[in-house]
Amino acid sequence: xxxxxxxxxxxxxxxxxxxxxxxxxxxxxxxxxxxxxxxxxxxxxxxxxxxxxxxxxxxxxxxxxxxxxxxxxxxxxxxxxxxxxxxxxxxxxxxxxxxxxxxxxxxxxxxxxxxxxxxxxxxxxxxxxxxxxxxxxxxxxxxxxxxxxxxxxxxxxxxxxxxxxxxxxxxxxxxxxxxxxxxxxxxxxxxxxxxxxxxxxxxxxxxxxxxxxxxxxxxxxxxxxxxxxxxxxxxxxxxxxxxxxxxxxxxxxxxxxx
Amino acid sequence: xxxxxxxxxxxxxxxxxxxxxxxxxxxxxxxxxxxxxxxxxxxxxxxxxxxxxxxxxxxxxxxxxxxxxxxxxxxxxxxxxxxxxxxxxxxxxxxxxxxxxxxxxxxxxxxxxxxxxxxxxxxxxxxxxxxxxxxxxxxxxxxxxxxxxxxxxxxxxxxxxxxxxxxxxxxxxxxxxxxxxxxxxxxxxxxxxxxxxxxxxxxxxxxxxxxxxxxxxxxxxxxxxxxxxxxxxxxxxxxxxxxxxxxxxxxxxxxxxxx
Numbered sequence: 310x311x312x313x314x315x316x317x318x319x320x321x322x323x324x325x326x327x328x329x330x331x332x333x334x335x336x337x338x339x340x341x342x343x344x345x346x347x348x349x350x351x352x353x354x355x356x357x358x359x360x361x362x363x364x365x366x367x368x369x370x371x372x373x374x375x376x377x378x379x380x381x382x383x384x385x386x387x388x389x390x391x392x393x394x395x396x397x398x399x400x401x402x403x404x405x406x407x408x409x410x411x412x413x414x415x416x417x418x419x420x421x422x423x424x425x426x427x428x429x430x431x432x433x434x435x436x437x438x439x440x441x442x443x444x445x446x447x448x449x450x451x452x453x454x455x456x457x458x459x460x461x462x463x464x465x466x467x468x469x470x471x472x473x474x475x476x477x478x479x480x481x482x483x484x485x486x487x488x489x490x491x492x493x494x495x496x497x498x499x500x501x502x503x504x505x506x507x508x509x510x511x512x513x514x515x516x517x518x519x520x521x522x523x524x525x526x527x528x529x530x531x532x533x534x535x536x537x538x539x540x541x542x543x544x545x546x547x548x549x550x551x552x553x554x555x556x557x558x559x560x561x562x563x564x565x566x567x
Numbered sequence: 568x569x570x571x572x573x574x575x576x577x578x579x580x581x582x583x584x585x586x587x588x589x590x591x592x593x594x595x596x597x598x599x600x601x602x603x604x605x606x607x608x609x610x611x612x613x614x615x616x617x618x619x620x621x622x623x624x625x626x627x628x629x630x631x632x633x634x635x636x637x638x639x640x641x642x643x644x645x646x647x648x649x650x651x652x653x654x655x656x657x658x659x660x661x662x663x664x665x666x667x668x669x670x671x672x673x674x675x676x677x678x679x680x681x682x683x684x685x686x687x688x689x690x691x692x693x694x695x696x697x698x699x700x701x702x703x704x705x706x707x708x709x710x711x712x713x714x715x716x717x718x719x720x721x722x723x724x725x726x727x728x729x730x731x732x733x734x735x736x737x738x739x740x741x742x743x744x745x746x747x748x749x750x751x752x753x754x755x756x757x758x759x760x761x762x763x764x765x766x767x768x769x770x771x772x773x774x775x776x777x778x779x780x781x782x783x784x785x786x787x788x789x790x791x792x793x794x795x796x797x798x799x800x801x802x803x804x805x806x807x808x809x810x811x812x813x814x815x816x817x818x819x820x821x822x823x824x825x826x
Binding site for chain 2: 455457458460461463464465466467468471475476479482556557559560563564
């Protein structure tokens with residue numbers, strides 16, 4: 310119990326200090342662009358918990374979810390294909406290096422031409438950034454399948470779907486999760502960026518609109534909301550990771566203790 | 568019958584040619600228990616992997632019941648030395664034992680029965696829901712043995728399975744393997760570098776030379792079928808056989824150095 314309290318205390322300590330510093334340092338601020346934190350907090354509720362929640366926040370998160378999910382399916386699928394076949398790898402590697410080096414925001418104008426300015430384009434932008442860390446980590450994970458386990462599957466004639474599910478995907482899962490974690494932060498960034506071009510709704514769009522309308526406290530509240538969403542999503546990610554990789558963390562701890 | 572005929576294996580990479588196995592020929596009768604010993608680095612594992620169809624030989628053939636081994640044959644199980652790496656760490660003990668049966672298309676009720684029986688046979692009847700890494704090394708190797716038992720193979724190959732477990736666990740596991748062999752009537756090929764273990768376990772001990780490997784001697788172990796750690800190891804005949812194997816291995820080592 311005390312251990313849990315200590316952990317919570319450690320995790321919350323620095324944020325509390327930082328918020329307090331911001332609160333008191335900005336308390337008497339008359340600078341138009343750096344309003345008191347108190348003002349920002351006051352506008353936070355009215356700004357976001359009204360119709361903007363339905364009109365802007367949820368659509369943004371929906372596009373993030375769609376893009377992220379598609380990138381997961383695509384990245385893991387292609388990663389398994391590329392990782393388990395030497396020839397496919399030799400052919401695709403140079404192309405992958407090229408594509409991966411393109412910063413996804415640059416693709417926004419291109420994707421606008423192809424997919425218009427609707428949800429499709431924004432989801433494509435998110436996919437185009439999220440897919441790389443997942444894909445490349447999956448390739449590395451699939452390539453690193455243990456030789457003894459591979460031999461075990463061969464002698465016991467574990468093939469096809471059973472082999473993909475129980476050998477390849479599970480051995481690669483620690484790396485896939487690493488890729489997915491990187492992709493999540495990339496996804497949040499691209500969710501915002503995709504809404505800064507030719508958009509009519511969304512978190513990124515709203516923040517830009519507040520800036521253009523000189524609604525500075527509202528703008529700041531949007532920045533804070535994005536940060537909070539990031540924290541929330543990463544906590545959610547940890548819960549999923551804990552489920553998927555409990556064997557991995559367990560076996561690592563067991564090895565260290567021996 | 569498992570027949571190894573003129574088997575040779577050369578590893579060639581980066582312009583270097585390493586002749587792991589020179590020219591090996593021997594036969595293993597169906598249902599017999601044969602131990603293979605040799606000095607370390609003599610290609611025992613290579614031989615076993617060739618027998619299992621995991622490694623194509625450079626020359627010669629391996630034949631199992633008349634058909635040549637070109638890939639892992641049906642009805643053959645292997646227990647690897649690296650127990651920690653041959654069990655699926657993401658599957659519970661029972662699921663590890665179960666997976667080959669699922670792959671073989673055995674129906675659910677039958678699988679359950681086989682898994683229960685196999686885990687009981689190795690003394691792990693209460694470890695079904697544990698993960699392999701929660702068990703000690705010896706227990707992990709028991710799980711690997713249980714997986715082989717449940718699979719009901721005709722041929723069981725074991726590659727230095729007890730090299731990494733402590734001496735007391737090792738004695739227990741040796742007796743376990745003897746009883747499994749007697750009960751299943753399986754053809755068992757057991758590779759080891761431990762001379763005592765080879766003599767204690769096998770009906771026959773095949774001694775290998777240093778690489779390039781050949782058969783140095785093929786010795787019948789005429790100890791009674793009922794063996795136990797105390798009386799068998801105290802038997803003067805055991806000491807005699809052990810001495811003979813030891814001398815042969817020493818000779819092989821010296822010849823290996825002289826070459």
